[in-house]
Amino acid sequence: MPAKIHVIDPSLTLDVMVLRNHSIKSAGQSSIYYIGAAKHVDVLIRVGSPTGTPSITFHLQVIDINSGQVIRTYDGSTLSAEGSDWITVDGLTLGTHIRITWDGTLDASNYFDNVFCRVIAKR
16 A cells, blocks of 8 residues: 655645555554654544454664665554543664554454555755
């Protein structure tokens, strides 16, 4: 699922909707995104109504694009009901590429509907 990238402010290096109205029934990850020299990254998360008893945690990973290895991971809070979370990193000093991942107790009987995740990176 290719993400559509919108840049509306010259200080932004990335503004992408990772998930839009998705049902999440398993762990997953986004594409790898280039953020250039951005030093501030916000991951905005909203999960809709749960089915069963799921939980989900989102993670912001800084990726070494040459090796594909994770340099650092920033974790969000675990959500087990409808609600919102965010991951904010101010002063990012390592890496020029990021990826969003999610995991938790997720399967065909325990999942979230209407999941949104947006990433904004700025200088």
